[in-house]
Amino acid sequence: MAASMKIALRNLSRQKGRTSMLMVAIGFGVMVVTLLNSFTAGIVDNVQGTVSRMLGGHIYITGQKIAEDGRIISGIPEDNELTKIIAETGIRAEDITRRSLANATIIFGSNSVTQRIEGVNWDEEKTLRSSLAVMKGDLASIKNPSSLIVTEQVADQLNATVGDQVIVKLQTVSGQQNVGDFIIGAVISDPGVEGMLSAYADLSYLNGLLNLDPQAYQQLSIFLRNPGTMEEDASRIYSSLAALGPVYPRDSAASGGNNFLGAGGPGVLTFLRGFSVSTLDSDESPWQGVRYRVTTLNDLTTQVQDIVSVLNSVSFVVLIVLMIIVMVAITNTFRMIVNERTAEIGTMRALGMQRTSVRNSFLTEASLLAIGSVVAGILAASLVSNIAGLFTFSTDSALYIMTNQGRLTFTFKQDSIILDALLVMLMAIGAASSPARRAALLTPAEALRETR
Template sequence: MNLLKIAYRNVSRQKRRSNLLALAIAFGVMMIILVNSLTQGLVQNTEKNFESALGGHIYLTGEVKLDSGKIANQISDPQILDAVIPQFSDYIADFQKRSTISGDFIFHSKSTTSILYGVHWDAEQSLIDSMEVVAGSLDRLGEKEAIVLPQEVANKLGVEVNEGILISFSTVTGQANVGEFTVVAITKDTMGLGFAFAYADIGYVNELVGLAPCEYQSYNLTLKDIALINPVSAKIKQALIDQGANLKPVESESDSLMSQGGMASAMFGSDKKEETWIGTRFNVGNLNDYMDMVQQIVSILNGVALGVFLIMLLITMVGLMNTFRMIMIERTREIGTMRAIGMQRKDVSKLFLLEGAILALRGIFYGVIAELVVATILHMIRFADGSSFAIILNHGHIAVPFVFSSILTITLIILFITLIAVLSPARKAAKLQPAEALRS
């Protein structure tokens, strides 16, 4: 305990030098924690937004080969999924069945292309909770022709609540059709990257596209643990194979879900001529298919942050070594006095190491406080509605979560690096002979 008091006194009596070293450490700590928190928030927000808009974590879709040779997005063998999905009830928190219309939204002389999801409103509470209504009300969702429009689409059409719109599209058999809808609510856009989805009752959507009221085009699963997306997806694929189902072949990179052609094919079918199969050919996709781009951005940001952190560590390590060499020279007579009155070599070494640890902890404390201040300021910034960054935002705000494990890891790394930097001067100080030190 006496050594700790002496070490704290020694650090405190050289305030300017100690504070400069602590601030250097603090800057590196702030940068790495802040970037790590930003990337964590980016991933969480993107996953949440995709999950809300797409309806879960794992997406099972089907393709049927029509007599015309065209591929329709349709699940004609729902009994297969009814046999497979219950096997994974321990992993599944919720599920949704949806149908889709992709077509031209028309209001008077204006039109725009968008996507309409047919949903079971009673089973889509998470979707309803995620909607930010700017006009109208969600109380009328039970009406047959009710439609919820994203603000972007409503602005392009110039349509308002209680007005009717038309949607021109193709049925599952490729026939042209037109549906009439009444706008009951307009919501803020929950997605970026060019996505803007509308929602209506699945029963009416099925009627329009040529499906029975109990049918659907996609079966979406929400897992209890999002980390299990890939293994559960793989198990579902194997279970479908065990049931004798046809599975869509692995796509090339150009046909991936994140490509324009791959996205359209997965959601709405494809015109490509392929081999013939009987019944439904299933495709099992998941949230990670849409997160590849985000993960690449996160990897780049983490790489930049790590580079900055390593440079700061190197600069700090050199600074600590030089500083403690100077301290050793300045305190040569003091060290000799302490050794003369009975302090052991190991205690001298411990004293220097304790001083280094105190400096490091002070810098870490300053860095964490600075990161919290910057994170709070960033979170207070409100981006405009319809921002191109909407996909990574939480209701227009940047998320900067407090990641305790990251702070703990950084603390341990900096303490280790500090002790390594101080170790050489500490050993040299411990080796000083009392008599020679007193004569200096």
């Protein structure tokens, strides 16, 4: 083995130009695939990070009860029970937020914008406060209960700025029309998708307009210390809630149901539409008490994950195509090498070298070539990703939501890199195996005669 390694290393260094060209070809393929994979992983991380900050967490719990007249009203009346259940599940929460939601129309003069407004408890919402990029005004304005934090796009559409008094038209939890006065306290940047970020208001002030108790809320969100345990933690909460009372099935968590998350199918935009009053569907059974629904960030970002799956598949196909081209090059190169080294092989065989050793020396050469190329490819990918990370996207860009505060980020996943490296090595060895076998089958006499 040591001999094969020594011979392989010597042979690789003998033809530096050819070795370098092969390494560049293989390394380029590795770099492209590594970049694509890490780019898509970065997109998922960034989108999930942005959305989790927007929605106040990774796991969302909402509740509905049936009023005396049969209408379904959204809200969580018993905070103690829910908080106790979450504590008992033992999940590691970074932060727990409680919000009320209104799908409202903000009016300023003759301009109006439909916008989701979230009532937040600013004392609790430290993560939100730190993540909001203030463009105009000051977050200190939130001390005024009627202060409204809006995005730059909303302010532009309203032609309003900090200090302007706006009218907010919304429906109470029972669906009645209501109107409230707000003052724009700060203008924040929106992460890419126009109007995707909610406007924010004081929880108790918004509750007053929604006709809810000042301390009531409609959505409890949990920021996890480790978002990787999101599904597992959501299942634990779901099981605990299911043991106590009615719950929506987990598989329908983001599919709308009876207008619980708004109309339409799954997705974060559907979730952002908020709640409205409804009655039971003809095929729906009534329930007693509060019926909870547990939704995760993954449920809401399935569309992003679908896109990423497609991109990952594309990058895998790119890897295969590139490697097939490289395999042809490796096979041809090794055939050429075998022809060039026929006399050498004949001499080594005449001196007692076994067929397997001849074959192994070629396969080791291919393996070393692949390892070197993979390392070079990953280093190149790292370099390119660092350079790409220097460029920033403006908040107006549609790509902004896919970035980390305007910068592209590449998440290098160990398992994905190892898998790609193993695949490249196997393909390189496979490409070299045929010439290696031909070299091993040469008899010393024939080899020495051919070169003469």
